[in-house]
Amino acid sequence: MKRRLPPLLALRAFEAAGRLMSFSKAADELNVTQGAISRQIKLLEDFLRAPLFRRLTRQVELTPFGQNYLQAATAALNQIERATVQSLQEARALSVSLLPTLGALWLMQRLTSFMTEHPQIRLEVSSSLEPANFKRDGIDVALRVGKVRPSRQTSSPSSTDKSIPCRMCASP
Structure with a gap:
């Protein structure tokens, strides 16, 4: 109509x-x-x-x-x-998942300056030891260090040994 x-x-x-x-x-x-x-x-x-x-x-x-x-x-x-x-x-929310140690030792030190520089972005931070499942958990960014161990949530063995160097902190 x-x-x-x-x-x-x-x-x-x-x-x-x-x-x-x-x-x-x-x-x-x-x-x-x-x-x-x-x-x-x-x-x-x-x-x-x-x-x-x-x-x-x-x-x-x-x-x-x-x-x-x-x-x-x-x-x-x-x-x-x-x-x-x-x-x-809602569109300006950024969902970040990271290891608890990364959150405590690296991210928390940088949050104040990020929020000052980008007040329009609402940050949602969660910590987990499990591999990130972007679709299920609605995560935009996941920070992990080292190789991902296989778990019940991992769909294929090839996705378990991918590691991406961290460009923000200049270390792998």
Whole structure:
């Protein structure tokens, strides 16, 4: 089924103008001209087939329909904003798995500077003696030293003797 949504730019212009009770202030907030705000609101009024504002000499005033629609539009845009913020926060999580000794002796000394340089990244650190299972555990990075011993979780013998040199600490 096709959605019957209003033009979203027009909805955004209306919400700003209704919240600020000014086309000029809405234009400043959205970095467009006052005329652009006026055209977007007219487009929305045509779509809804109802006036949203009473245009007075030097001000605007919401109609009763406009007041009700502003509440609904504000709630919808707030919900979209919350979902967006949450999605961005989840997307910026970095999951790191490492040996307990690596965590205590190497990573903890470096966490403060990493978090200072990259405050937008949420770090999730876990320690384990077992080989990392990236798919099952949702791990992005695993730090291990030496050869991986076979375990119940390892799928193939060839994956047990891979070692990658550590470039961050200049040692294998």
